Amino acid sequence: MNAQVKAKALKPLWRIENAAQAVFDPVPFKVYTQRDLERIPQLENLPAEQRFEMKVVASVLPFRVNQYVIDELIDWSNIPADPIFQLTFPQRGMLAPEHFERIATLLREGADKVELEQAVSEVRMELNPHPADQMEMNMPRDEDGARLDGIQHKYRETVLFFPSQGQTCHSYCTFCFRWAQFVGDKELRIASSEAGALHEHLRRNTDVTDVLFTGGDPMVMKTRHLRDYLEPLLQPEFDHVQTIRIGSKALTFWPHRFLGAEDADDLMQLLTQLVEAGKHVALMAHYNHWKELDTEAAQAAIRRVRSTGAVIRAQGPLLAHINDDPAVWAKMWKLQVKLGIVPYYMFAERDTGARAYFEVPLARAWEIYREAMQQVSGLARTARGPSMSASPGKVEIQGVAEIAGEKVFVLRFIQGRNPDWVQRPFFAKYDEQATWLHHLKPAFGEQKWFWEDEYETLRDDKLALAD
Numbered sequence: 001m002n003a004q005v006k007a008k009a010l011k012p013l014w015r016i017e018n019a020a021q022a023v024f025d026p027v028p029f030k031v032y033t034q035r036d037l038e039r040i041p042q043l044e045n046l047p048a049e050q051r052f053e054m055k056v057v058a059s060v061l062p063f064r065v066n067q068y069v070i071d072e073l074i075d076w077s078n079i080p081a082d083p084i085f086q087l088t089f090p091q092r093g094m095l096a097p098e099h100f101e102r103i104a105t106l107l108r109e110g111a112d113k114v115e116l117e118q119a120v121s122e123v124r125m126e127l128n129p130h131p132a133d134q135m136e137m138n139m140p141r142d143e144d145g146a147r148l149d150g151i152q153h154k155y156r157e158t159v160l161f162f163p164s165q166g167q168t169c170h171s172y173c174t175f176c177f178r179w180a181q182f183v184g185d186k187e188l189r190i191a192s193s194e195a196g197a198l199h200e201h202l203r204r205n206t207d208v209t210d211v212l213f214t215g216g217d218p219m220v221m222k223t224r225h226l227r228d229y230l231e232p233l234l235q236p237e238f239d240h241v242q243t244i245r246i247g248s249k250a251l252t253f254w255p256h257r258f259l260g261a262e263d264a265d266d267l268m269q270l271l272t273q274l275v276e277a278g279k280h281v282a283l284m285a286h287y288n289h290w291k292e293l294d295t296e297a298a299q300a301a302i303r304r305v306r307s308t309g310a311v312i313r314a315q316g317p318l319l320a321h322i323n324d325d326p327a328v329w330a331k332m333w334k335l336q337v338k339l340g341i342v343p344y345y346m347f348a349e350r351d352t353g354a355r356a357y358f359e360v361p362l363a364r365a366w367e368i369y370r371e372a373m374q375q376v377s378g379l380a381r382t383a384r385g386p387s388m389s390a391s392p393g394k395v396e397i398q399g400v401a402e403i404a405g406e407k408v409f410v411l412r413f414i415q416g417r418n419p420d421w422v423q424r425p426f427f428a429k430y431d432e433q434a435t436w437l438h439h440l441k442p443a444f445g446e447q448k449w450f451w452e453d454e455y456e457t458l459r460d461d462k463l464a465l466a467d
């Protein structure tokens with residue numbers, strides 16, 4: 001092969017893609033927050049009462065939406081039922097009636113800022129801002145016992161890192177379990193700008209094979225900041241870190257991040273560089289509905305990311321008002337496989353924030369999962385679920401069965417605080433209303449879960465350290 005031919009053969013695929021996609025010029029990023037609700041033209045036709053309700057809810061739960069979502073993802077002839085409208089715009093039912101009334105009254109009466117902020121803060125604290133003991137149980141410490149901000153280390157092989165520049169998203173999901181990150185309360189934030197602390201933690205923990213960059217959405221960061229965190233992982237001392245995962249909803253909320261953004265090429269280069277150095281790079285894409293995959297920009301962005309060699313895996317919760325329908329999941333998984341994305345997880349909605357509005361009973365969740373699975377081919381059956389990210393670990397509902405005359409849920413740990421719990425089936429009494437692990441009781445007259453004593457000991461130890 002002569003040098004010229006060889007150079008051409010080695011040309012990164014994303015460059016070829018780029019030439020084919022000259023149509024995606026830079027698109028300005030225009031965003032609306034709670035203060036701008038009145039400036040969104042599509043809302044002008046809504047009744048004043050409905051706009052006021054949105055304002056009340058957006059005083060408590062974070063609100064942020066961008067022009068791409070408004071123009072390309074929401075069907076404005078179908079609101080309020082449109083799933084992406086429900087996914088991004090506040091709805092009255094997202095607050096409990098007493099919380100709604102409290103804030104609505106203050107707004108109607110023109111309460112002063114301090115009084116309103118106090119009430120909002122009290123309501124937020126009643127919404128379980130940090131589910132699954134994240135603040136107390138997952139924060140590692142350095143050699144001197146000091147807490148390492150911005151890092152969570154719940155499972156032996158995986159470290160979660162929250163880069164401080166990535167603690168926002170291109171839009172916010174109304175159901176977000178990380179909502180507390182976005183409400184400006186420093187006490188509620190988990191973040192770090194300390195690349196050094198992350199690298200030191202990884203250096204000292206050679207059991208770690210996977211790092212997950214999360215937020216917020218790390219893809220809101222400039223590529224040069226991402227590079228500061230990621231490039232050092234190519235040093236031989238980090239050979240044990242085999243997989244770099246980036247949790248993101250940018251393929252949905254702002255696909256132009258991967259297309260015409262000023263540093264999109266540089267991002268493609270960074271991903272290619274990591275892949276070519278032998279890392280497994282996985283974009284953990286958050287999807288809730290097939291509509292998110294159904295725009296030209298979304299599909300071009302997916303092609304471009306895949307052309308770097310990075311893998312896209314799809315995950316997201318099952319949510320009332322958005323996707324509690326097997327046909328929606330089946331269509332989404334089929335489309336993901338068609339676009340080269342690997343379906344990875346169906347989650348149960350976590351017990352935080354607007355949970356009551358979105359939660360689906362576990363029994364129904366399992367039916368939806370099963371009916372959706374029955375409609376897809378083997379390649380789309382890679383999605384696990386429905387799975388609860390609870391404090392002891394990730395617990396999957398494997399099915400409903402009748403054993404020795406008792407109707408039970410069959411459960412298993414997909415991940416556990418103790419690796420020995422993983423893949424051990426266990427059983428809960430069937431409960432048609434239960435929506436989360438703590439609603440379930442052990443089956444067959446057992447008093448405790450097999451993992452309960454060990455978990456309590458682990459928990460006590462961690463909480464003692466947190467004091």
Ligand code: SF4
Pocket residue numbers: 168169171172173175176177178179215216217248249286
């Ligand atoms: S993209 Fe993820 S972190 Fe951001 S608001 Fe949605 S669920 Fe939350």
